[in-house]
Amino acid sequence: MEALISYWNGIPPLVKTAFLLLVSNTFMSFAWYAHLKNLGSAPLWVAIVSSWLIAFFEYTVMVPANRIGFGTLSLGQLKILQEIISLTVFVPFAVLYMKVPLKWDYLWAALCMLGAAYFIFRDHF
Numbered sequence: 653m654e655a656l657i658s659y660w661n662g663i664p665p666l667v668k669t670a671f672l673l674l675v676s677n678t679f680m681s682f683a684w685y686a687h688l689k690n691l692g693s694a695p696l697w698v699a700i701v702s703s704w705l706i707a708f709f710e711y712t713v714m715v716p717a718n719r720i721g722f723g724t725l726s727l728g729q730l731k732i733l734q735e736i737i738s739l740t741v742f743v744p745f746a747v748l749y750m751k752v753p754l755k756w757d758y759l760w761a762a763l764c765m766l767g768a769a770y771f772i773f774r775d776h777f
Contacts, residue, residue: 669721672713673734677741679710689750732772736765 660668683706687699721730739762746752 665720665724669717669725669730670733670737672717672720673737674741676710676714676717677734677738678745679706679713680738681741681745683707683710685745685750726772728772732765732768736769739765 663671683703686706687694687703691699691702718730721733725733739758743754743758743762747754
């Protein structure tokens, strides 16, 4: 366990933040959208409680991600990073899990996010 903690402490904060946000957004995609596929005929309260239970795990990862990242990134940079990761997680989720057809619109959205990343991170380039 000590070796694992030592390894974790050696990872740069930006990498830890991005990894935790990736995990967090995976949980959140399921919390927000999986009930549309899996619980469409269930009562609304079942979908809400199920989503809240999944979101609980999302928050247990997202809060540490934001705390770790805020020491290295500005609030705006943290938000844009989260949005980029969110789109990176959402597209495979939508296509592979929800069976939504892949569209060019996802590419255009990603290019817009790259533009946002440029403007919010340009002081680091």
